[in-house]
Amino acid sequence: MTFGKFRLLMSKYGFSMIIMLLELSFVFAAFFYFSGIAPNWLSIAIIVFMYIGTILSIVNRNMPPESKVAWLLIAVVPIFGFLLYLMFGERRLSKKEMVQLENMDSMKFREDNSYDLRVRLKKENKAAYGIVKSLLAMDHNADVYDGTASRYFSIGEEMFAAMLEDLRAAEKFIFLEFYIIDEGLMWDSILQVLTEKAAQGVEIKLLYDDIGCMATLPGDYTRKLRRLGIDAHKFNKVIPRMTVAYNNRDHRKILVIDGQIGYTGGINLADEYINHIERFGHWKDGGIRLEGRAVKALTRLFLMNWYINRGEISDFDKYHLDNQAVAGQGLYIPYGSGPKPMYKSPVGKNVYQNIISQATDYVYITTPYLIIDYDLTEDIKNAAMRGVDVRIVTPFIPDKKLIQIVTRGAYPDLLEAGVKIFEYKPGFIHSKHVVADDEFAVVGTINFDYRSLVHHYENAVLLYQTETIPAIKEDFEAVFDISEEVLPENLHITWYKRLLKEVMQLFAPML
Template identity: 30%
Template sequence: MTTWQQIWEFIKEWYWIPMLILYVGVIITILSENRSPSKSLAYMLVLVFLPVIGLIVYYFVGRKPLFKKTAFEKKRLVDRQKMQQYYQQLKPEMEERLLMLEQKIGNMALPFRYLYYQHQSLISKDNCVTLLNNGEEKFPALFEAIENAGAHIHIEYYILTADDVGNRLTDILIKKSREGVKVRVIADDVGSKKLKDIPSRLREAGIPFLRTMPVAFTSLANSNYRNHRKIAIIDGVIGFIGGINLDDRYWNNGKHELYWRDTAVKIEGPAVKLLQVQFILSWFFSGGKDDFGNGDDYFGKKHEKKGDAIVAFAASGPNSEASYVMETILLAINQARKSVRICTPYFIPTDQLTSALVIAAANGVEVELILPEKSDSFIVQHASFSFIKPLLERGVRVYLYKKGFIHSKTISIDGTLAFVGTVNMDTRSFFLNFEITSVVYEGAFCRSLEESFEKDKNNSRLITIEYWQSRSFIHRGFDSVCRLVAPLL
């Protein structure tokens, strides 16, 4: 027997010892991180039943990132420091505005109060908020606003693709840069993998282009924490936010088989300054230089009254001390007296969210939830389906959207308070990704969102408890199996 054969025989006989040590070390690490019991158990089940694959999964998505206690905590401190000056300067005005809101809408003002005191999120009035359904409405409005830009353009998106939409946007940005408009672009490193030559074209035109949290072999665990935001700001006076990425899929122009239903909003007024703050904080975190001067070009202009909407933004991420987005949503649901209407493409709720929905339904609130009948993720879809039965049993009305894939991320409370943004109703959006949602109080806008919800209901089918229980054993089995890994999704 050769030396190499002897070595191979030794490895085959004793390889289990280092593997056992490795597994024990990983399990101790999981337990010491004090995650939620469901998430810890899910990782350990994957490790036990899928030995090698389980280790790979944990390495990629389970470990807390190497820079979590440095970059994320630094971002949290920087965010607070940069917000503090605005917070203190506007404190008397904000407290007066909160008092006015409470007198006008009672407990429905509590989400605004929470965001102000816990998240230092300022509250703006005199805004015009326009609902944009699908890419067919958003992209023309976005391109027109960018074409008319005179000072600066800020773009921050999870997905930017080198297709018709992405290339057209790039052409316009380069054109505006040559006209002297200051342009900055941020794209997520994982979401925007099909950029082709867009970064080089932008940089050649003198446009700074940054990737959020670039993923390399030495930082694979960081791929679990993404910038899921979709923000565009033009001249500090027009802003866009919502679920629509810069990708052809969101424009139903006949080139794609699957109809893509999504929602965004166009905001005009002082709220855009608050959106500007979030972009600038992302710019610093992504490695951008502090080249915003004294800020007058971005925050100094006094806004004219554009409308009657009161707007705040709930933003959170892996750097947050708490899930401000989730807690704001829970607080809003708890104030509902008439209705709660939610659209979400992915539904992996926390126990708190499930409890809030069933308690609202038990108290006579009409709770309605629209989910996609067909999803772009088999595992996430079946994991989502596993959470439906308890809701049906407690009176929540669940609809499955059948016209295509619904990617909207909207919430309407009593037809008077609205959320439109990037936040899915899942643990990833609540705890892992950088997310943002607008919180809007304004009658006309909320009515338009309610009308949109009704149209989506007409393209959906209502699920009954009898139907749900009658599904085949295979379908219900897929739901149960996928739910085991739901805390990891």
């Protein structure tokens, strides 16, 4: 056991895991104890009733077919099946969360001045209007913006340098929301600037995912940050209790400065993302800088997750007062995606599906993982069969070998339909980008896997005819040049890897 794993085991996270395992053991022990002292006929009746109730609940739930199949397979396991479903099968909101959800539903931020933009888009391009209209229908807090300039970053090192420069110029407030923060050159440099800004009176709010950082930060790290003047909190804080809420992690990456400048993309605040350290070969990532009106949406996304986590209703308007339009091309729609019931539809998945389905010339995709459901797979295949140039780039060097087996297991079906697949030969590609037909692009945090598409809180920016779309396409073309194309004749998947892939794919909706 490495020192890092030992430290994690002995931390509050290891203690919480032990408590949760004891809690789970207690539930099973209690069930078997009461079954043992009850009359046989009553025990049998209760078990039959629970089996029937569990199966009916799964069949009638509004969930993807893949999830239903996985839970039905688990439910038929004697005794353990329906107990596991009872404990983990469905996200049940507490009274506090229900109140928060009702309050969020009442917060409508769509601005009247975007109506003219939507009307103009409908006249110019009905297909593009349909993609935007669908997104706005799914995420009621998303909006359409012009008056925004953008800069695309093809590598983490460039984005890091720009972030530091903008942070040093902050005057009023800084919001940070990241899945992973790890002590090292990148975070230490940012923390130094944040400490200086806090001393100058700049308001700083920081939100990081507790599970995402449990192996990278001490359990009491928020206390240190608060002593430095940074209002820091953990999202979905780990405590010793069994809950499916831990599956809904905050995978977003958002930086907002003074409500005028915003960043997002795949880049976390850790040294591998800027290639200061090497973990899986060269780390290829990317992101985008927004300046102008569209930053309002990133500010709202942060404050909404802050509200979900803290239960505090913030004065949204006060953080928008100084937001000014700047000269820029095209339209921007920053949006959020997340688990039910916080989001009623899989926003991230549906945006990808709409872009792929509407494409006529090409669709390029980068994703570190390729574990997708039947619907999205069919949309990708159908686009290729229509003659669209569909290309997907995944890592050559994986961060998780088991996940790469499942990812590669998806290749044969896609290749047969004409999809071109590349693996990033220098190392690990972590960016989650889509570009299509020189008109649309998506830059954000949403992977092509069940975790991102179903379970996690995510965010992205939908770009339409912006100045950064040519740069995104150019980056894709550079990636193709240094990647290895996967050819059907060179694809050799052993029987045991195929079997492992099928088993993992079956239970992927629950993982």
